[in-house]
Amino acid sequence: MLGKLIKHEFKSTKSTLLLFAALLGVAAVIALMLGVNIAAKGGDVAAEDSGVISGASAMIMTLAVLAFAFLNAFTFTAVFIGAINRFRTNLLGNEGYLMHALPVTPAHHIAAKLIPAIVWTLLGIIAALVSYAVIILGLIPGINAPISELWDRVIYLFQNAGEELVFPGVQIALAAVELFISAVIGLANIYLHIYASMAVGYSLKNHRAAASIGVFILLSIASGMLDSVIFVPLSDALNSASVLLNLETLYSAVCAAGFYIIAAWFLDKRLNLQ
Numbered sequence: 210m211l212g213k214l215i216k217h218e219f220k221s222t223k224s225t226l227l228l229f230a231a232l233l234g235v236a237a238v239i240a241l242m243l244g245v246n247i248a249a250k251g252g253d254v255a256a257e258d259s260g261v262i263s264g265a266s267a268m269i270m271t272l273a274v275l276a277f278a279f280l281n282a283f284t285f286t287a288v289f290i291g292a293i294n295r296f297r298t299n300l301l302g303n304e305g306y307l308m309h310a311l312p313v314t315p316a317h318h319i320a321a322k323l324i325p326a327i328v329w330t331l332l333g334i335i336a337a338l339v340s341y342a343v344i345i346l347g348l349i350p351g352i353n354a355p356i357s358e359l360w361d362r363v364i365y366l367f368q369n370a371g372e373e374l375v376f377p378g379v380q381i382a383l384a385a386v387e388l389f390i391s392a393v394i395g396l397a398n399i400y401l402h403i404y405a406s407m408a409v410g411y412s413l414k415n416h417r418a419a420a421s422i423g424v425f426i427l428l429s430i431a432s433g434m435l436d437s438v439i440f441v442p443l444s445d446a447l448n449s450a451s452v453l454l455n456l457e458t459l460y461s462a463v464c465a466a467g468f469y470i471i472a473a474w475f476l477d478k479r480l481n482l483q
Contacts, residue, residue, distance in 0.1 A: 210313050214321035222291065225329050228284045229336040235280055236340030239273045277344075281337055288333050292326035296404055301411040305482045315476035319404060319469065327396045334392075391458040398461040401468035402428060408472040412479035428471075432464045 299308050300318055308318060406428060410421025440460045 210311070211317045211321060214311075214313065214317065215324055218295070218321055218325040219328075222295065222325060222329060225288055225291065225333075228287060229332060232277075232280055232284055232336050232340050233343065235273075235277045236343040239277055240343045240345075242273060277340070281340075284333055284337070285330075288329050292322070292329065292400065293403055293407075295326075296322045297407060297411075300476065301407060301482070303482070305480070309476075309480065309482075314473075315480075316469070316473040318476065319401075319472055322404070323397060323400055326400050327393060330396050331392065387454055387458075391454055391461070394458050394461045394465060398465040398468070401465045401472065402432075405468040405471040405475075408475040409479075412475050412481050414481065428468065432467075435464070436460055 296319075298304055299322070309315075313321075403425065406425035407421045409424040410419075411417045413420050440456055
């Protein structure tokens with residue numbers, strides 16, 4: 210049943226893909242404009258007096274970049290608010306009468322909202338990174354460096370960050386996996402923090418939104434105290450970027466688990482749809 214709920218949630222929120230497509234489309238247009246300007250004037254963007262983009266072209270490019278920045282911010286805001294609103298309307302609003310009548314536990318309901326929210330947010334981050342890369346590709350004709358050389362420079366930066374690597378390929382892959390896991394758990398912590406606050410706030414009869422904000426602040430204080438008492442002293446005692454990242458991931462996982470339990474308990478024991 211959980212799988213069906215998750216599948217339904219993805220179907221209900223698939224319009225988010227249109228935002229990602231728009232993001233990539235705007236980036237492609239900007240990259241094309243950059244490439245045309247550079248190719249037309251034969252300039253070198255690395256040169257101080259190249260004058261590659263000037264006058265009307267500079268104004269158009271500025272407006273295009275501002276539009277891209279606005280679309281980028283709008284995409285992340287829409288994905289984030291949309292995920293929170295889905296939790297509120299489906300589980301805490303009028304639709305909750307139908308959702309909670311299903312033979313599914315509150316914990317499963319939360320997971321069915323959380324997993325798609327994390328996936329869409331990660332896809333949004335990937336879409337943003339790809340769009341930035343597309344824009345950079347528009348500058349490549351004026352960089353005087355082939356793509357292979359640029360890629361070698363990126364690998365070089367990874368290999369020389371921090372301590373000397375014994376197995377560069379393996380360690381870079383492990384670092385990427387650590388960052389991915391940290392990002393997933395960090396996003397889960399953020400969403401569950403909000404879910405728990407809303408589950409508590411909406412269990413009251415009046416001033417639910419205000420109560421949710423108050424609970425959010427209280428939970429933030431509690432998690433901050435946990436961090437300062439346990440994880441900060443451990444971080445101060447250690448001097449390894451990888452260990453510090455893992456500690457931060459562990460802290461996020463502990464907080465996320467606590468928020469998950471709070472949200473599930475209130476949905477199960479204190480649900481108030483009136």
